[in-house]
Amino acid sequence: MSIYLDKNSKVIVQGITGREGLFHTQRMLAYGTNIVGGVTPGKGGTTVEGGTTVEGGVPVFNTVKDAVDATGATHTILFVPPQFAADALYEAYDAKIGLAVAVTEGIPAHDMLKIVATTPGMRIVGPNCPGLVSPGRALVGIMPGHVFAPGRVGMISRSGTLTYEIVDGLTKAGLGQSTCVGIGGDPIIGMTFVDCLRSFASDPETDALVVCGEIGGSDEEDAAAFIREHLPGKPIVAFIGGRSAPKGKRLGHAGAIISGNVGTPESKLAAFAAAGVQVADRPSQIPGLLKERMAAAAV
Amino acid sequence: MSIYLDKNSKVIVQGITGREGLFHTQRMLAYGTNIVGGVTPGKGGTTVEGGTTVEGGVPVFNTVKDAVDATGATHTILFVPPQFAADALYEAYDAKIGLAVAVTEGIPAHDMLKIVATTPGMRIVGPNCPGLVSPGRALVGIMPGHVFAPGRVGMISRSGTLTYEIVDGLTKAGLGQSTCVGIGGDPIIGMTFVDCLRSFASDPETDALVVCGEIGGSDEEDAAAFIREHLPGKPIVAFIGGRSAPKGKRLGHAGAIISGNVGTPESKLAAFAAAGVQVADRPSQIPGLLKERMAAAAV
Amino acid sequence: MKLMEFQGKDLFRRVGIPTPRGAFVRTADEAERFVAANPGSWVLKSQVLMGGRGKAGGIKFADSPAEARALATELIGEILKGVQNPEGERVESLLIEEKVAIASEAYVSITIDRATKKPAIMVTAQGGMDVEEVNERDPDAISKYWVDPAIGYSPFIGRRLAFAAKLPAGFHKAFPSILTGLYKLFMEYGANLVEINPLVLTKDGAVIASDAKVELDDNGLYKHPDLKEWNAQSTSDPDQMAAVAIGLGMSNYAKLDGDIGVIANGAGLGMGTMDAIRNAGGSAANFLDIGGGAQAKLVKDSYKLVTDDPKVKALFINIFGGITRGDQVARGIVEALSGNDLRKVPLVIRLTGTNEKEGRAILAEAGMNPVETMDEGAKMAVEMART
């Protein structure tokens, strides 16, 4: 089993006829994703070439509602510029889409504040994220599919490219993945580490986890607290990006007080240590550490 | 049993030190309502004389949260001018109040649109309503308590003074009431006929019902549909105010189309007839009609 | 508050909805000067609140300054009558607008739906005609959307409606942003209704609001002191103005055809009182709702307003006190009758509810004896009016 996404998930692409939308639609189709339609206002009734997967091409609709009515789509992925992303997410929500992947970088934080507060029940992955993949089943995102392999390791990551780097290592070490979720690096995101951990916790086919965080925010601390309470003994390895980064611009003082003075590498390392989660110093160590933990837990 | 309100409901008064607030606080206390506190910003720490009911007077707090923290209040009634009503309702919602009575007349419809959409879980009675009373137990509103008598008839009404008129007749005819809810006559209100009917439906101590509607809107039609489906055979008498009113200003065309061309006296009479509900031509007929229905239903 | 077309279009421009070029004029002189300075074909539109002003002859076309002058002279001061306003409405001003070449006409409106407690948007490609007629003839031609007030309008709604209502393709690009503006107006100004009928697609591809119908919620007007002046002008109904003058709402006072004056607290009870009078064989001359929590002063002013109507032969004051206190009402009645400034008419009082005892005591002291029930009071008032 995988979480959030499998072979039967019916996926539509918002912005399917744009440059990026077209390109990644082809790649997702090639991966085997069940893309049942796309949306571009004014291009309803046309089709997009679907490679070898879809006979007659992928149908394009004028609105998400039309697409959902015609196809029963449950998932969407957005390839739209940041200034149109809020509208696209609300359109998906309105059409009762269950999970939306927002790849878009540069969506205003205030747009996301309002969206996450007013779209209860819709899972939003991202924004500014590479999407998610259940290897061997389906890929909804912009990730390079060939680095993934089916298996029993779940992965959650705030960084896009670092995810590929880590997964590449896992796959080469023989550790396939159940589902990998790139939750995105923006200040305000939909699904968090904790949301994903909760789903992985009830997935019988995920034996071990990799959590790839970054400095800033308190998502890693919250993840560590969740693991401590709900996943003790689970083989989990974490990584924290940006530990050797120049200090640069730090969080505003007010922000640091509100979040309880967390966000530093030290705070995150301490939180994971308290949860019994080993933190790798570099990506290339992760497969080895994970194998040790899995052997110890005898999974 | 009563619905929404009984002797144990802990009630606070927002705007307790204003002219109307003070006046009606005394009257509610005299009725036996369990008023545990009041709110007036800047007057926290003072008390309001509580007649014979409350020893040492009713404590006044600066904020609803202070009042709820100190007293465990569950109900509130607002005596505030229309331009401050939205703020007062949000303050009540924020403090986890379960039921709020908004007596205030003249609250902008757009304020209410937003409030009802963003305060899930809080029951709002009104605005522009006389409140509610569970006779012999408690009164939260501006109704003249002496016209009510404890009993087994539930009443729901859009009109304030017409309610008193009708209840006066019921009481004089020996028909006491379980709970009377004045839901208010504004275009956008919190609790509707259907909300109240649903609650009365599961109240074993309410044997019969009076539904006092008005021309305009579709609340009566919705109520009739609910009765038809969920309360067949229940002794219910309805009244529709404004049937002989001069036509005057009618609903805008657009509004009429949206609501499906309902709102006329004819539409409401037809709906109640279809639900098997008798509609009285004048208030004074109601007790007699209700007794007939109750005898027929053998309650 | 209902707005005239020129006021609605003023608000349209504030939210970025395109309107035709033109000018607002109050005299034939101004009309002539405008057309002289701007040669071309112009439409002269009577500024009235009534519907169907075109059919009533309130819209004319002028191609020259002289023609503009002649037609404006004819229109300004004319009383337009329609099906819905047989008494007629006087034209005080005109909106002069460019004549646009129409390729297609659509209809769009936003109103408040009481049942769902949401703003409801309606769109049809059959613009330029009565939307109720469209609804009866071809209801499927009207596309609707209910907006979640917590989220508000988002442009996809406009796109969806444009496709669903099959608006011609020329509308598609402009429509979602026109609806953005219309929703903004609806929210910011607290409207009960905003309507563009027709929304015109011109032959050169522009989308323009050719008419404007806006009705604002009076309760929200305090948020817009800038509209105060419009509000003052917004009714020419003397009954409504009289009610506002003493501090009541516009709809709290209405004149009717009978001979018994009615003062009640609450619209519901007022309606019931009129029913009771009719049941007793009489007929109301007017109806005044003093609202909730009336003070003595308001009761006195209401008495004066109702008895100023020479038709009134008897007066029935029917009060069931809730937030209104019997003592305050009684005091007002006694004050009204104590001087010699107000007309005395046969008076029936029914006073019960809050502070009933105190109120009755005050009346008793002044030699008045209230009746017990509404039906009893109605009967007595009818008898008094007959004698």
Add this chain to the structure above:
Amino acid sequence: MKLMEFQGKDLFRRVGIPTPRGAFVRTADEAERFVAANPGSWVLKSQVLMGGRGKAGGIKFADSPAEARALATELIGEILKGVQNPEGERVESLLIEEKVAIASEAYVSITIDRATKKPAIMVTAQGGMDVEEVNERDPDAISKYWVDPAIGYSPFIGRRLAFAAKLPAGFHKAFPSILTGLYKLFMEYGANLVEINPLVLTKDGAVIASDAKVELDDNGLYKHPDLKEWNAQSTSDPDQMAAVAIGLGMSNYAKLDGDIGVIANGAGLGMGTMDAIRNAGGSAANFLDIGGGAQAKLVKDSYKLVTDDPKVKALFINIFGGITRGDQVARGIVEALSGNDLRKVPLVIRLTGTNEKEGRAILAEAGMNPVETMDEGAKMAVEMART
């Protein structure tokens, strides 16, 4: 975008938050003229983005035109240094403000809380000092409220916070409406942070924002074309300007101390690349994140920017393609090296992920052989920089 005090106060005035009387000046002449025209006691405040400008000597008091001239001459052009900015910031302008008689000082801010995904308001009666110090010394003195974004701010929040933070009674009346304005600013302008420290209660009972700290979300700036000019001025950091000049975000390029140039796609991979270089015994000279979906032109521009830094002895380009396509990156590299206009430095390329095969083919054709892993590439780059 961080705003200077005078810009923040401009926004404050737009939302109705009271600010002290005063003037913004760029020269000693203007300062002298203003004080001559407005006799009294004035404060000269250096307009800089750094914190702690008071301690750094950036605030002076003048009671006469001559004094104003002398102090302005001294301040304008001075480099202010603080704990957090040892390199210093040059004073280009001053805000001259009336000296108010302070009765009490409070602190209020609104920021975005990532964890709860809500705007968070903080208030303390201990204004005029570093709020982090207050938080360490006496955390209970800070009252907080998390606003539901679907509902927004409502004045009860201001009342509650004023009572909870025990603000002196003189604040109570003005505070909820000042917070109304501050929340409006926060929302309308898409701020990451708005802060008033201190919010001053004057001896004559007025409540005034004495300072203004505003930081806007760069991603939302497109909604405010009126702030474009400020945006252009908002950084004097040449690295940030260089990044913006080629179409990247301000924080996509940073100079460091080492000798190996780094280009990567994505901040996470970039950080990882620097880690890898350090692990291999080297040190990065700079770091450029080309972001997602980079085209060949951007890759070429990035190559130029990184190699323009004379410290760079070797360059490591580390691409793991997702939305970024290997063929586009490869084409950019080849273009960058094809002419004679750009500096050639020893180059290590690691290229994998999306369109990896096509990219490798393009590089192979140009005689370049990418490495397989990040660690391998880092090691090679370190060796190249040494030789």
